[in-house]
Amino acid sequence: MSDIAVAKILDLKGLPCPMPVVKMSQEIGSVQVGEVIEVHTTDPGSLSDFPAWASTAGQEVLTSEQNNGVIKIFVKRLV
Amino acid sequence: MVDKIFYFIMVPMVYLAFAWCAVGIMWKVVSILRLPKQTHTLKIFPEKSAAGLRATIEAFTMPSVRRHQPVLWFFLGVFHLGILGLILSHLDLLPQINLVSAESKHMLGNGAIGVAVTVSVLYFLLRRFRTPIREISVPADYLILFLLFLIFITGDTISWANSWNPDGFVLTKQDFGAYLNSLVHFTFTNPRDLLTGSHYVVIVIHVLLANLLLLALPFSKIMHTFFAVPLNRLRRV
Amino acid sequence: MDETRKQELIKTLSSRLNQAMRMYLDNCTRCGTCIEACHAYASEPDIKYSPVGRAQNIRRLYEKYFKGAGKLAPWLSEAIEFDDAVMKKVYDTAYTCTGCRRCVTYCPFGIDTQQIQSLAKQLLIVADMEPKVLSMLADMSIAKGKNIDKTKGSFATAVSNLETEVLERWRSEAGAKAVPLDVQDANVLYIALAGKHSIIPAASIMNAAKEKWSLSYFEAVNFGAFVGNPQKTKEIADRIIQEATRLNVKEVVICECGTAYRVMKYMTGEHPFKVISFIELIARYLQEGRIKLDKAKLQGRKVTYHDPCQLARNGGVYEEPRYILSHLTDDFVEMTPTREDNWCCGGGGGLVAMGEKDFRMKSAKVKVDQFTATGAQVLSTACENCHTQLSDLSEHYKTGVKVEYLSDLVSKALVQE
Numbered sequence: 001m002s003d004i005a006v007a008k009i010l011d012l013k014g015l016p017c018p019m020p021v022v023k024m025s026q027e028i029g030s031v032q033v034g035e036v037i038e039v040h041t042t043d044p045g046s047l048s049d050f051p052a053w054a055s056t057a058g059q060e061v062l063t064s065e066q067n068n069g070v071i072k073i074f075v076k077r078l079v
Numbered sequence: 080m081v082d083k084i085f086y087f088i089m090v091p092m093v094y095l096a097f098a099w100c101a102v103g104i105m106w107k108v109v110s111i112l113r114l115p116k117q118t119h120t121l122k123i124f125p126e127k128s129a130a131g132l133r134a135t136i137e138a139f140t141m142p143s144v145r146r147h148q149p150v151l152w153f154f155l156g157v158f159h160l161g162i163l164g165l166i167l168s169h170l171d172l173l174p175q176i177n178l179v180s181a182e183s184k185h186m187l188g189n190g191a192i193g194v195a196v197t198v199s200v201l202y203f204l205l206r207r208f209r210t211p212i213r214e215i216s217v218p219a220d221y222l223i224l225f226l227l228f229l230i231f232i233t234g235d236t237i238s239w240a241n242s243w244n245p246d247g248f249v250l251t252k253q254d255f256g257a258y259l260n261s262l263v264h265f266t267f268t269n270p271r272d273l274l275t276g277s278h279y280v281v282i283v284i285h286v287l288l289a290n291l292l293l294l295a296l297p298f299s300k301i302m303h304t305f306f307a308v309p310l311n312r313l314r315r316v
Numbered sequence: 317m318d319e320t321r322k323q324e325l326i327k328t329l330s331s332r333l334n335q336a337m338r339m340y341l342d343n344c345t346r347c348g349t350c351i352e353a354c355h356a357y358a359s360e361p362d363i364k365y366s367p368v369g370r371a372q373n374i375r376r377l378y379e380k381y382f383k384g385a386g387k388l389a390p391w392l393s394e395a396i397e398f399d400d401a402v403m404k405k406v407y408d409t410a411y412t413c414t415g416c417r418r419c420v421t422y423c424p425f426g427i428d429t430q431q432i433q434s435l436a437k438q439l440l441i442v443a444d445m446e447p448k449v450l451s452m453l454a455d456m457s458i459a460k461g462k463n464i465d466k467t468k469g470s471f472a473t474a475v476s477n478l479e480t481e482v483l484e485r486w487r488s489e490a491g492a493k494a495v496p497l498d499v500q501d502a503n504v505l506y507i508a509l510a511g512k513h514s515i516i517p518a519a520s521i522m523n524a525a526k527e528k529w530s531l532s533y534f535e536a537v538n539f540g541a542f543v544g545n546p547q548k549t550k551e552i553a554d555r556i557i558q559e560a561t562r563l564n565v566k567e568v569v570i571c572e573c574g575t576a577y578r579v580m581k582y583m584t585g586e587h588p589f590k591v592i593s594f595i596e597l598i599a600r601y602l603q604e605g606r607i608k609l610d611k612a613k614l615q616g617r618k619v620t621y622h623d624p625c626q627l628a629r630n631g632g633v634y635e636e637p638r639y640i641l642s643h644l645t646d647d648f649v650e651m652t653p654t655r656e657d658n659w660c661c662g663g664g665g666g667l668v669a670m671g672e673k674d675f676r677m678k679s680a681k682v683k684v685d686q687f688t689a690t691g692a693q694v695l696s697t698a699c700e701n702c703h704t705q706l707s708d709l710s711e712h713y714k715t716g717v718k719v720e721y722l723s724d725l726v727s728k729a730l731v732q733e
Contacts, residue, residue, distance in 0.1 A: 014511075014513075015511070016511060016513075016668075016700055016703065016704045017509040017510055017511055017514070017535070017537060017573075017700050018453050018510065018537065018539070018669050020510065021452075021453065021456060021510075022449055022453070022669060022671075025449065025452055042511070042512050043510040043511045043512060044471055044474035044475050044477075044478065044510070044512060044515065045471075045508070045509065045510025045511065045535055046510055047467055047470040047471045047474050048460050048464060048467040048470075048471050048533065049456060049460060049510055049535075051463065051466065051467055052456045052457070052459040052460035052463060052467075053452070053456040053459070055459045055463065056452070056455040056456055056459045057452070064470055066470075066473055066474055066477055069477055069478075069480075069481075071474055
């Protein structure tokens, strides 16, 4: 998924509950509408949490990928 | 005019105060009973055996206060046992009830109970003037303690004044018994005819203050008397 | 504040007046015994950090709207009306309290400040003043419940990717799934948190015990409870209840998360399954001889244990962690005070999720003094919230004490025969 233009990379690996989503919600405002944040995490739960968060926050999870225990989630700011 | 006011305080107002207080307490208890119950447990762990009995014992012995505020606990103990003693000693004035000998001129406790509760209530009052209790106190807290203090101090005065005459008692347990007996039999006798001591005005003030306490009681935090056990049960059962 | 909002707040206050709440609000004698029960007051002696100080903010409103004396002579009880300034005090009641309920053990009546705190939280929601991060997390949990089918696949992939790390701690038999999902009629449905640190140790321990278990798709923590919204609390818990019912499991086992345990065990009614904490499950495995632990792993390090408030004082799990520790080390030291008297870590009630680092650090000074006094190098605990807060404290105050999950210590000490 390297063809997605990423405005910011957030490293949220190894954070305790519920910090990955909290940090994501705080950081989304730091990019422009239409831009994408790439999140790196090690939490399996993030794969369900981020789309659920995006649906309530009006943002969009474009896709996710998993490699060598690192989960990458691509979140696009819509609002 | 003063006689009429004194009579009102000593007889009709006593009935009004008792009736108001009884209805007020019942209304309050019923209004709480009619509310929905707590749905999930509010227990503190570890669970204790015989939890209901334990909650009741804790309500009366306040072990947490003994542990964390031993001086307060001592005075709370003296005060609450003293109140119980005062209720008994006032009932004992009636000729039908004889906890101490009917011939005794003294009330139960010879006035010592009154002094004990006076000192306790003074302690409760004075600690409210100090940080941090001062910061959580509201005017009603001071007023109710001050009212209790006045009731107790006039009671102590009556006790003491009864022996003002070097020849013996001005007013005895039997004289007060006659007044209370006239109240329970609704004879509407003028108490002045039964209580001839020169400190009658102190007795009137004592009764007036006690009437005020009864009027305020259902709306005051003294209602914890009726809720201490159910509250303690929430924590244990 | 406009009249409509005021009326909504009065209505909300009224809706919470059940028998217990009325008795709590009516009967406080303001004796002050509770004041020193609070870790925040003990660390920072300001009356607004005392249980009674917090309760008074709500009690004064109650007096104003629900008591004759408060209506006729508000000065007597300092009764107050809802306005913007008062709501700031309501905020203090809600979010300077961790809901640890230590004060309940001090009060001669047992007045429950956590109940009053949760009422304050509900008022803040009506006033649109609640910490938005907690509402956001609660909404996320609910949305997750509704859309779980869309993300089950990627979650399953992530979970299977944990296999190597699980096997490092316990080599299961060939062919057995290291982290099983959707196991019908499982003995145990394990409810983890989002992070792998709450899955890997548990998986290795349950595999070592040859348990028939299944990992839940949902996280244990209930943000509805943190934000004080009863409806959301129920919806979030219902996701797990439905999953457990669908899989027909015998036991729902809650990971090391105190709030999750108390909410599921004591606050969501009767269930067709048993609810226990993971700590209780580990203790049972040890008792039944299903797992064995090697004390050498902790050799040379003194260990203490922090009782998470929601697990111990409010949940009753005291003996199991100590039993587990007796299998892990011979050098265990209790904190003083301990068990039901233990100081709260200062991170509960949503404070960790909200950030609030300054307040958390300053209000829990007494906790730092307590665990450093033990001389232990390892501070074990069994709650994610406590773990985060204690780690922050240890770092902030430079204590050098290492905070560890009990499950992590156990999984690293598993003896493979």
